[in-house]
Amino acid sequence: MTLQRPSVDVEAIRARHPLPEVMAAAGVELQPRGHGYIGCCPFHEDATPSLSVDGVPDRFHCFGCGASGDVIDFVQRTRNLGFLEAVAELDGGQYREHALTLVRPGPRLRAAPDLAAAAIASERAFEINQLAWEHFATPVGTSFAAHYLQRRRGLDLEPLTHEFTGQRFVGHATHGWAALTEHLKSKGLNDDELIGMDLAMRTRGGRLIDTYRNRLIFPITNASGQIHGFIGRDISGHPAAPKYRNPTRTPVFDKSQVLYRPTHQPLAVDAQVLVVEGAIDALAVAAATAASGTTQRVAACSTNGVSASPAQVQAVLALTHRPPRIAFDGDDAGQQGTVRWVAEACLKQRSPVLATRMPPGTDPADWLATHGPNGLQDLLAAPSGSAADDVPTTIVPGRDIIRALLYKADDPIRDAIDLIATLASQLPSTERRQLLRDSAAEMTRHGWNPCDTYAKALEEAMSEQPNHRPAVWRPAASPSLI
Structure with missing residues (x-):
């Protein structure tokens, strides 16, 4: 039948x-x-x-x-x-007994806050965000968040809170529909301010509800401690809930202009910057530096994803003279994000970066949860010539640089020599050799190094480069970026 x-x-x-x-x-x-x-x-x-x-x-x-x-x-x-x-x-049960729960009670399309935001001054915007943070970061909220991170992600914040006494790193938005809205209204805020700061939105029925519900809350701060906005990480486990939520543009938040940094302590001259995908990764790295006594030598930051704007890359480069390390998740999205970082930093801004490739299916927070603070050394190890599947491996991404350059080069050999010589002059000898070797290998693979034409011309160009690394010459980032 x-x-x-x-x-x-x-x-x-x-x-x-x-x-x-x-x-x-x-x-x-x-x-x-x-x-x-x-x-x-x-x-x-x-x-x-x-x-x-x-x-x-x-x-x-x-x-x-x-x-x-x-x-x-x-x-x-x-x-x-x-x-x-x-x-x-x-269709409400044509083939099953249960009607659709997705469609009712109707959509909650977020009201565009542009008009409301335009009327809020920056000083008032920072004040509103501080009031919201006080709601998210109550003793109960911070305790819940800390226990959640320790239980679910193996992330212990105690070394960090011990070193930075009084600083609250993560809060909690409850599952209530309007808990924050009611709190802020009790402080004298009006509806336009709540919508303009993207802390509330209207339902179809006109009710004002919270935009952050059932999430861990990470404040995006600047060096002065002002809060530009919040990252909300879903903890409901609902398959339709976006894992991360950023604000829309507000008077003090533009995602393309900010970095998430858990701490803003002064950095040592030889400090290293580790760029990771998410807030939890950045917080895990910061906690590991506190536990290992290296908070002034290692800075963690995130662009809240794998993409980066020119302003964000400039802000990262301005933190230290050493090339930043890009340590994205060990998956396809992380690899593609690393390539985009290479294109922006190396090709457009002509500054070298290092790429730390995580084992498949692993992110920096996972690695540190398994290996403890000592695992930080694996993320900061000296570049090697090849990648391994079971440990983080740092490389000079010479092949990625060449592939990105060849995609748009007018004169591949000339353009490659000019770029690689510029980048190599900013690297110490070991990394410089890796960059020259890998770039030549990739040019050969694409047919642009016949009879070592490229390699010989690059060697000649390098002999004309000053044999020293530049001082801290990059432009300082604006406070909103760091």
């Missing part, structure tokens, strides 16, 4: 259940953009909006992880259902 699949009018399903409404009701916060919406993808760790919704009618597509489809595909993914089960969810 052959079972026939019931006929499904897909176009009618899409018409009855608009994709943006279903996604917004599932907890995906959407912002109008062009002909559709954008938001953080719920299917991978997405700190910046990489999800396009309705740009192509009735379709979604993530430019980060590649997830795409229509409203039925979305329900299948978020609920782990088959095709017919997803249709049943959408």
Whole structure:
């Protein structure tokens, strides 16, 4: 006997259940953009909006992880259902007893805060963020967050809180719908201020609710201790909840202009900067430096994702004269992010970086949770010529530099010689040799080193370079960046 699949009018399903409404009701916060919406993808760790919704009618597509489809595909993914089960969810029980819970009580499209934000002065914005932080970082909130990190991620904050007495590193947003909103209103804030600072949003029914719920809260501060905004890390475990949430643009927050740094202590002349993907990674590195007594020699920072703007790269380069180390997660997104960092720092800003490649499926916080503060040395080890699968390996990304350059070079040999000679002159001898060797190998692989033409010309160019590393010559970053 052959079972026939019931006929499904897909176009009618899409018409009855608009994709943006279903996604917004599932907890995906959407912002109008062009002909559709954008938001953080719920299917991978997405700190910046990489999800396009309705740009192509009735379709979604993530430019980060590649997830795409229509409203039925979305329900299948978020609920782990088959095709017919997803249709049943959408149509309220045609094939199952339970009606869809995703679509009701309707979407919560976040109100664009631009107009409200425009009326808030920077001084007032910092004041509002401080009031919000006092709500997130109560003794109960900080204790909950610290215990959560220790229990779930093996991250012990005690050495950090001991060294930086009185500083609160992580708070907690409860699951209540309007806990922060009610607290801030009791302090005299009005609705426009809450929306303008992206601390609250309106539901379809007009009710004001919190934008941060059931999340760990990490404050993004500057060297003066002012809070530019908050990173919220989901702890609900709901498959549709974005893992990380950043504010939209406010009078004092622009994601492309800030770095997350757990601490802002003065750094030693020979300090190293470790750039990681997420706030938990950065906090784990900071805790390891406190436990090992190296807080002035190692600085951790994050751009809250694997992408970086020119301003963020400049801010990282300004922290120390040593090349920063890019230590992203051991997955495809982390590798691609490292390549983007190489392109921005090395090609556009002509400053060298080192790449610390994590074992597959591992991030820096995982490594430090397993190996303790001693594991920090693995992240800071001297560059080696090859990568290993079981330990973090630091390399001079010469091959990545050449691949990025060849993608857009007008004169590959001339452009490569000019760039590599400039970068090599800023490196000590061991790293310099690795860069020259790997760049030559990659040029050979692409056919741009016939009869060692490139290698010989590069050697000649290097002989004309001053045989010293430059002093701290990079422009200082503005306070908002660090």
